[in-house]
Amino acid sequence: MATSSRLAPLSGILSPDNADKRSDLIELLRTAYWMEIETVMSYLANSINPDGVRAREVVEHLQKDIGTELGHAEQFGNRIKELYGVVPGSLEFSADQAYLQPPPDQTDVVHVIKGVIEAETGAIEHYNRIIEGTDGVDWATQDMAIEILRDEEGHRRLFEGFLREYEVEGLT
Ligand SMILES: [Fe+2]
Ligand SMILES: [Fe+2]
Numbered sequence: 001m002a003t004s005s006r007l008a009p010l011s012g013i014l015s016p017d018n019a020d021k022r023s024d025l026i027e028l029l030r031t032a033y034w035m036e037i038e039t040v041m042s043y044l045a046n047s048i049n050p051d052g053v054r055a056r057e058v059v060e061h062l063q064k065d066i067g068t069e070l071g072h073a074e075q076f077g078n079r080i081k082e083l084y085g086v087v088p089g090s091l092e093f094s095a096d097q098a099y100l101q102p103p104p105d106q107t108d109v110v111h112v113i114k115g116v117i118e119a120e121t122g123a124i125e126h127y128n129r130i131i132e133g134t135d136g137v138d139w140a141t142q143d144m145a146i147e148i149l150r151d152e153e154g155h156r157r158l159f160e161g162f163l164r165e166y167e168v169e170g171l172t
Contacts, residue, residue, distance in 0.1 A: 036073035
């Protein structure tokens, strides 16, 4: 993570004084990157597997979100590079989303909705951590994370609405 002192700016996250903070932040960004990649995998599978009329709306939203989540991964990756980190390779990946595995019954759309809400909640928590950790030290990462946070809050809200419909009918 060496930066030339001649070229290094005097303030902000690229300042030599903030080298430790930068390295901590890169770790948070790598975690965020993997969360997005795993979400892409989970949403892809769960946009293909479900059966039934009731699953169509959920499937259509997941299809749309795959591109959004991939875009988030790309943003986190680019920011890792800008901070002199390295975007990890696939061998470093370890899966976490037990709750978004295909359900035994492919018409079980409630399982998918709950899994999406859990994934989005995890992202919201982690991105809030990034936003707090960058406060006063890395405005650009903070700005990016705030924008992505809003996407995730929107996704979570949408799927909460789906779940509510099933709750009303006593199907959860
Ligand atoms: Fe995302
Ligand atoms: Fe999302």
